[in-house]
Amino acid sequence: MFENLVKWARKKSPWILLFNSGSCNGCDIEVIAAVTPRFDIERFGIQVKGSPRHADVLVVTGPVTRQQASRLRRIYDQMPDPKYVVAMGSCGSTGGVFKGLYNVLEGVDKVLPVDAYVAGCPPRPDEIIDGVIAVLGMLESGDGRARSKRKDPIRIERKPLPEVTA
Amino acid sequence: MEASSLRPEVRSLAEMKIPIGPQHPALKEPVGFMVNVEGERIKSLDLDVSYNHRGIEKGVEQRDFNQALYLIERICGICSHAHATNFAKGVEELMNLEIPKRAAYIRLIVGELERIHSHYLWVGVAGHEIGFDTLFMYTWRDRELVQDLLEIISGNRVNYAINCLGGVRRDLNEKTIKLALDHLKKLGERAAYYTQLATTEETMVDRLSGVGKLPYEKAKSLGSVGPTARGSGVDSDVRRDDPYLAYPEVPFKVITANNCDVLGRTIVRAGELAQSIEMTKWALENLPPGEIKKAPPRSAPPGEVISRYEAPRGELVHYIKSNNTDKADRFGVRTPTMANWPSVVEGLTGQNIADIPIVVAAIDPCLSCTSRTTFVDIDRHKSWVWNWDELRNYSIRWYKENKGIYWGD
């Protein structure tokens, strides 16, 4: 089943858009390291690009500072459907070490609906690839279920998005 | 490139004599860079740093020293050890606590490994910015050797948390030292190759010379630090001039270059890479025996300290005030990227848009690569927004068409 997913990914060549919402850059380096020869995410057919208009998966690092919140939402709105969001690291999930600081919104799910959380500070490149592949399974099946190697597929509830400043 | 006509009130704002770029109420989008251009020439350049402001200085006042250490590590993920060590040694100075020699050596070893990984990272990023993607892939592949070492020594590839107040958290055993020396030998050979490539290969030299000019006097008066200043001939390095940890005992040279441009900064970083590899080897071979930590007191007596550290990007300053409690009363950080920003403005004003990616990359900024740039051409009534990829592609294309410099990657 994984092989079919890889074949599909190589054909479709899904694009990842990396967005830094105020992180320390640790997660960003590990995402970029995933592209380099040791981990080589491109062998799965996945590419990391800079434009939202062709992206399939939005990978967000950082705890979402106040300044970045509206830009993050704008980038998400510019992406065509189907689109999925991966919250990177402990900052993306809950704010991480920055929890309680005045300029931080504590987690990507305060601004966007998140499909996968990848744990770590920062997550290793192979863990990042694992998270992205799981989300691509959702993209391929189109039914909101993560086709990872887990026996119980995850169903994500989509809550209405909070209002963001212009 | 979308054309948009500017309203009269915006136009008059733009004509005010402000040294670093006017605000444009017409463009509400929060962007990383704002560039005023005339055709292809940059008239002024402004940077928005508010996107990365988290409120750490206030947060440290609410955490005790041990908790604060973990927060301060994540001010920057690339020089996390620099921040943590600087804070730890500042608080230890306030507490009048001297750490064991072995701990000082281990902190130095991890610090120099961090410098090695950071400079390797930089060579790769610089290569990527000018279109030399093969260099990017090679250097980041080799950098993985350093990451492996750091993981074995500390348990994590990034954000190593090797420091604790009073010393270090983990020790190095014989096996680790042997593996480290082995990796360093390999890294040394590769570093020699990249150094030669980055500093003498014709296309590379053509591409980097004369770009981002920063004369010696300007480098000093604008407050530049680190390889940016040393690439303009400023002979200053915190490890030699304001020594800390075990630096007085470790033999090393401070590398400077007189080119005053991006090539100078490249030469300095390549030289520092080789120096750091030698220093780490020396420290591993001469690691003194003994304890790795000393129990710190609960609170720090009232006082203030200015702690300085030579991070891979330059001088890092922490200003810490204590008041007889277990928390810092004031914690002020000045990152080297902030100190180097005026030199970027200096190096780009009057230059071509195509120079922006490499000149910004040359100060090795702790900025996100997803910055968007707004360009405003007042005279032609045009403005447009590019993301960093688009700006980089424009730059690579420009140099191919106008100077014949291209790697075909």
Place this chain on the structure above:
Amino acid sequence: MTDENPMLAVVKQDLGSKAVEVTAPRRKRMIIAATPETYRDIIKYLQDKMDCYHLSVLQGVDNRTNFEVVYHFWSDRNGMFTVKVALPHDKPAIGTITDIVPAAILYEREVHDLFGIEFPGHPDMRRLLLNDEWPKDEHPLRKDWKMDEKKFYGGVKSSTGGEKSG
């Protein structure tokens, strides 16, 4: 750490009554307490006679009873000189030094954002760190500052209105 600073006596003599107090906690560190009337002369003295070519940073401090602006100057030969100027809590202001120290341009903006200290004469006083929606007269690093639950500080609004804080 208890070694003496060889420049202490020289500086004390040269500055005379211009400095309120001169102390040297150790080698390569000196702290000079100045007044708003004398700080510029002291800074010029440090630049001309003590070879302080480098402004490391200038920062604000809130001591609860007053504010302080601290200027840290570095000289390769003579070490670090910190010039402190105490300012009242009510309308704190101190003239800019960007005309004699160009490197101060960004640091004064930062102190203004975080403490509300004015720097008359600064050529380009705009927000540096706080986002555009942050209320105009709220300065987060002041000791008596607390986040107001009812105000909006930038970021996302929940659908019921008011701000979503951590």
